[in-house]
Amino acid sequence: MPVETVEAEDVRAGEFAGSAVKRREDPHLLTGEARYTDDVQYPRMAHLALLGSQYGHAEIGAIDTSAAEESEGVLAVYTHEDLTESGIDGTMPAADPENGVAVERPLLARERVRYQGQPVAAVVAEGRYDAFRALDLIEVEYDRLEAAPELEDALAEGAPRLHDAAEGNVCFESETGDEEATEEAFSDADHTVALTVANNRVIPTAMEPRAAVARYRKSEDALIVELSSQNPHSVQDRLSDVLDVPEHRVTVRVPDVGGGFGAKLQPYSGHLLSAWCAMALERPIKWQARRTDDFQSMVHARHQETEIEAALSAEGDLLGLRGHIDADLGGYATGGGVGIPQGTAAMLCGQYDVPAGHVSVRGVFTNTAPISAYRGAGRPEAAYVIERLGSACARELEIDPAEFRRRNFIPSKEFPVETALGRSYDSGDYEKTLDRALEIVGYDGFRQRQEAAREEEKYLGIGFSSYVEVCGGSSGDMEGGLVRMNPEGGVVVGTGTQDTGQGHATSFAQVVADELGVDYDAVEVIEGDTDRVPEGGGTAGSRSLPMGGGALREAAGRLVEKGRTIAAHQLEASEADIEFDDGEFRVRGVPDRTVTIEAVAEAAYSPGDLPEGVDAGMEETAFFTPEGSTAPFGTHVAIVEVDPDTGELGFERYVAVDDVGTQINPKLVEGQIKGGIAQGIGQAVYEEGRYDENANLATGSLQDYAMPKSWQLPEVDWESTETPSPNNPLGAKGVGEAGTIAAMPAVVNAAIDALSPFGVDDLDAPLSEETLWRAARGETR
């Protein structure tokens, strides 16, 4: 049953956290009041448009901009040379991997293009149409080169080399785990099971394409950039770096954001060039990417090819795990491109107690859009590989797949643990979510039902995904939280996380209202303004609630402490005797000697009413660093039916039991999980970014790229358990990515199970009808 929402006014004060308070952002978003970057208008605003490379791999000769410059409304046309002439180096900070090479990432192509759509030139014009018209008039001399769009092409002998520095197109190599111990485990094994698993390329497709509006106030030397982003502070940092302006002169603001999913973490050429153009032309500049621009030149995600092998005892205990990941980086290495596959390698133990493991990673350049973060960033890839392997092991050893998982789970009493591949999990109770999922789905009777259905030529399959992921910040991460109570009792809170649809204004208000004992409606949440919120790390890796919520809770706690001092003074009692509960300070044992926190706040702004040594004001900022990351987990079970005659796949059931620690708002948790599942199923069944052999993007629009629609998705039966995280004061684990991480293996495993009577034991996503039809006929396409 879906979680029932409650109105905040029906919740008792102090009990907001844990209640499914209705999202306060919805009226704003649903009535069209929302204001996205493209809604931002300024007088004299001009429009920036970028010319993307026509080809996936080519040398660039002369660029003739003269016709474009003369086109109606055009203010300027720029190429890379113009950037360097202005005194900046015209590049974005390059990923600099250990054991690898750093390659330059130009804002506008210099000498060569390495993926279709890579920005080559920029036009600024009075109107948006003027700008796009002029783009067509720029003449670029391309000298086409042989392209390497697939990993296989890039790694082949004699492959075209993308970057001089990267021999064999390898950007970096890394490894994790203990090779020697792993080899030993394999030599002791009774069985080994090996599998090749491909994570298909997906294209993050937020409803709102990228956009920015930049202004430069010459008299103050101030740059103000409004943009659709997940991480205003890092954009500020990047702007300062790339444009060579001091950070304190740069303000970044984020209007409403129509989705980010990881792809809007870093600013792109368009964002940075808007700011550069605003400074060069001293006019407000807007850049609004088109859908096609986002398809071609926003980051893509996931693409990895993995060899994985398990060593097992005769009874089915995992003894060791070894593997290798070839990770597609695209034409240039982003920080995410380099970090994500290494994160995948470290996550490959999944929920299992694996005594020894070793995984190597190779990052490879291809003539495709750069790869970076997308909901889950490295963990969905890992969950897909290990959960496919788990099911393969169970099949090979003829053990029930649920039983195989249970037998190998890390026991709940062993937490916290560090896995053989180097990841720490804070807390967990894996059997609990598995048991509950099996119960809901009716696993007991399933095999009989499946057998009976097969007699009638109906092919049902069940697929398991017992996943764990690691998110929610880390002990090396910090987040700022500001809590201010105004003299009249209103509360304003701010953090450096950034809502892109999650509902931060709801959940953060719940946390702070409880902490201060005030009304939920009294709390206003601010994000997305580097002038108004403390330094922070944005929204990524499901860190907002554990980190931002943690920071706000800490700041609110400090505010209560300050209030206690003031209250003691007002109530003429010793501070040690002041209790705080439900928004009231009381003298212990004297029930009628009380003062509300609102009254205390009022006093806090009248220096005459304050005890000696206490500064005026009721405002605290905390910078929070958690003890460590959080490890949400759960079990998802999919039951599908596959029609071998048409390859059509239908969902009979999708059950998800997730544990994301303590839940501040179960409705938001449910929404995050279900939305996440949609994206996981997207990768499993529908989505794949595909290039042709010349490195042209073949799936460059929503006509060709199958973003799932609601009718293509199953109803989800969702339940949860709550195993608190010991690593932050809220006990909350991240929830933004768990659904996506869990879903894909459940669905693919289910399809394999459904087609097992046809000898199918392996399938590659996406599970298109043709893929399944051919598999049932013993073919691959």
Place this chain on the structure above:
Amino acid sequence: MYPPAFDYLRAESVEEALDLLSDTEDAELLAGGHSLLPTIKSGLADPGTLIDVGGIDDLSGVETTEEGVWIGATTTYADALKSETLAERAPAVADAIGEIGDVQVRNRGTVGGNVAHADPASDLPGPLLAADATVHVRGADGERSIPIDDYFLAMYATAIEEGEIVTGIEIPACEGSGAYVKKTSPSSGYAVVGVGVRLAVSGGEIESARVGANGAFGYGRRLGPVEEFLAGETIDGGDVAAEAGERATADVEEWELIEDIDTSSEFRGRLLEAYAERAVDRALDRAG
């Protein structure tokens, strides 16, 4: 994408539209705009002038005629779906219209625009062929009617001539049963294959059948062997639908079937068989 500039004219009557069409160089008719505008935006067309016929009252609406039903060219899908007559007299066409795009597309797109555009993957060619429709057009030289069998010529090519406007589509009432089913593309929502069926039924026997397919070929095409098989079968005769489906590709060469990045022609042939079976099955169900 952003379209290049064009002029926009609005016609109040068919006469005015015809005049504008003959007087304006490089002009194109605009109805719902749901095929034309995407085509312009993606750079595949660049007309100098658009002549909007969407507001011509005479061309809009579904009417019951003596023989069957008339659908005015600029009738939107949403309006067509409100007609009970259409559902009764042309069930395959009504099914198909209900399967087009989504609510927004059905609110804007028009039946006439659809058949004029003749996208091979659109949903109307198959059921209109099955329904034995007639396309009515008007040009400078007056009106003419084109039997649907002579209408679809090739991909995006029809028997409409330069300077002609589609005024409406006439469909003889179906004395029996009909249905349309489609395999919806997971990305575009258009038909990977779609099959429309019309059965003339008398006393539990199929007297004759018309079966048309879209999505499968470069243009809408009838499935002759399926029709021939169905004639003379009984509506509750065991494996009729399955046997009909098997014949969907009987006279089809593999190269005739569309191949794209998602679907090979071989698999498209398989889907054509499966969806022919389902369409017949559904029509038989309704006949019973």
